[in-house]
Amino acid sequence: MHPIPTIKDVALAAGVSIGTASKALNGQGQLRDETRRRVRAVAEELGYQPNDLAQSLHRKRTFMVGLISTDNYGRFSMPLLEGIEHALGTAELSVFLCNAADDSERERRHVASLLSKRVDGIIVTANRTDPRPPLDLLGSRVPVLYALARVPDDSALCLVPDDAQGARLAAEHLVGLGRRRIAHVTGPRDYEVVGLRQEAVREVLVAAGLAFPERRVLSGPWRATWGRAAAERLLSTDPDIDAVFCGSDEIALGLTGALRERGVRVPDDIAVVGFDNWEIIAEATVPPLTSVDMRLRDLGHEAATALLGLIDGERRQGVHRLPCDLVVRASSGAAGGAS
């Protein structure tokens, strides 16, 4: 039994023709019950596994999709992957992993390979939602969906977190807790989300009749060290702030640590809210960090489901922004937040 048994072997062993064996195994056509059972028994015994390649050749679907990621499996990819893989897995689709690592040449090669394999669709993921060039489909018409990524093309379907809404959640949370002088320590200005979130915060504060002067928006790298530096700066230039909304949990971790070392009590003196809800970081923070959750796993799930829709001929397009959650822990000083 060295060679993998084919349907031919099954047919032979069961004493029927190939066609009959096929019907028996797929429950097609009219067969005597006994025949069907016999064929199936033989197949079982031989450990017969239908050859997907041959099947795909015949149907017009392969039940395979490509997943092209343009970042190096960063922190965001994982929950996204999980959601995608979960949704597709339940639909019995298989996923091809392709890491293009921002190299457009590799991306082309991956696309070519996927097309050769006749995947039913492609999902493109990135680690930032700023527009990227559309995937070059090499003339093909495969359905494509962008998750946590955006392209300038209006006919494309893109799923991204609703950063503005997430920021609003955070700001409203702090305002609702009575904080009046809120600072925003965020990432580099050339990230679209930095602008979106900042505007959202401003709207909330203005609506609450609170000030939000320029000096309370501090922009720097997405790192813990920047959080520390920002803490120093805030304490020296704007010592009366009572809350900080950070653009990432890393920043919040650094900031919180620096505040504590300076004797500032969190959340009593200054409440802190992060963004990303990266559990490891949020729970390593002291006290544990209230943070905005982009629900990337759900986004991945949604993306996969939407791709299935596209494959089935739906025509959705445009940029869809999925709502974020706020996960409340102790750092913001909300009642019961002592997680």
Place this chain on the structure above:
Amino acid sequence: MHPIPTIKDVALAAGVSIGTASKALNGQGQLRDETRRRVRAVAEELGYQPNDLAQSLHRKRTFMVGLISTDNYGRFSMPLLEGIEHALGTAELSVFLCNAADDSERERRHVASLLSKRVDGIIVTANRTDPRPPLDLLGSRVPVLYALARVPDDSALCLVPDDAQGARLAAEHLVGLGRRRIAHVTGPRDYEVVGLRQEAVREVLVAAGLAFPERRVLSGPWRATWGRAAAERLLSTDPDIDAVFCGSDEIALGLTGALRERGVRVPDDIAVVGFDNWEIIAEATVPPLTSVDMRLRDLGHEAATALLGLIDGERRQGVHRLPCDLVVRASSGAAGGAS
């Protein structure tokens, strides 16, 4: 051009037979140069992409491999994935992602699916190196390789980091810097690596004529909060220690933060070394953390390469332990470590 062009379309458009077109495209057989060129030109123009499924059907290789991960894309998966995908990508192999999430039923289904697709091989990854049940191949003979995972089966090929050697690096580093009273704050005892590392540390200390009493080995969860708790415990029960080797960077982060808040200077009073070299964490630590690097990306690369070997008929087996690195930063107080 709605339907994807096949070689038949190319042949037709080029005015040759299918066989001739095939030869022209693959550089087989004897053809007039002009014919070859013409066929290729037509193919190019039509955007012809050979159908991999059809090709795979009669070569005996699909150039696809399955990647089964049994953890939920944890932190270790990322570099591992990267290494694997990179190595296989350069070899023009495609990777099927399968997250079994420790559910043996899902694992079976994934294996069945992979076998149906006639993958050339399978890589199994986990997040801990304790023995797991061997993959049930459903009777098939596909080459399998375990990366960052181990099975009790001696004929299997498993690649894991050399935790003992890594721990030795850390211990020797500290001893070399003159530290004499070294504690080890590590993970749960039921992890194999916890025992391996602890033994390695002991050997190094004993060889250096240093004591390593039981009370200096503190075991708990792999989390920052445990690091904090351990710091308290050490300061109260064993206040004269001058170095701590932590079982993970998370633990080290928590421990270091707690030490600083207690007024202990790191590294002057107590040097700290972590394990994992998780950059985000190591650099969020104050001061930046010296840490053992398991070189997972290399391990992934190695794994993929080894799998290619198995596919080509090599017969490697057994557990191979790949050496770790020590990445020196400021927390251990080594000269020049002020990264």
Place this chain on the structure above:
DNA sequence: TTGTAGGCGTTATCAA
């Protein structure tokens, strides 16, 4: 130098 025919493993149509 090129075309034909058979096969890779399956499914579906149509006779028998």
Place this chain on the structure above:
DNA sequence: TTGATAACGCCTACAA
């Protein structure tokens, strides 16, 4: 109720 036969898209002897 079952068995040929023709695809699916491609490759490779072998024949012309």
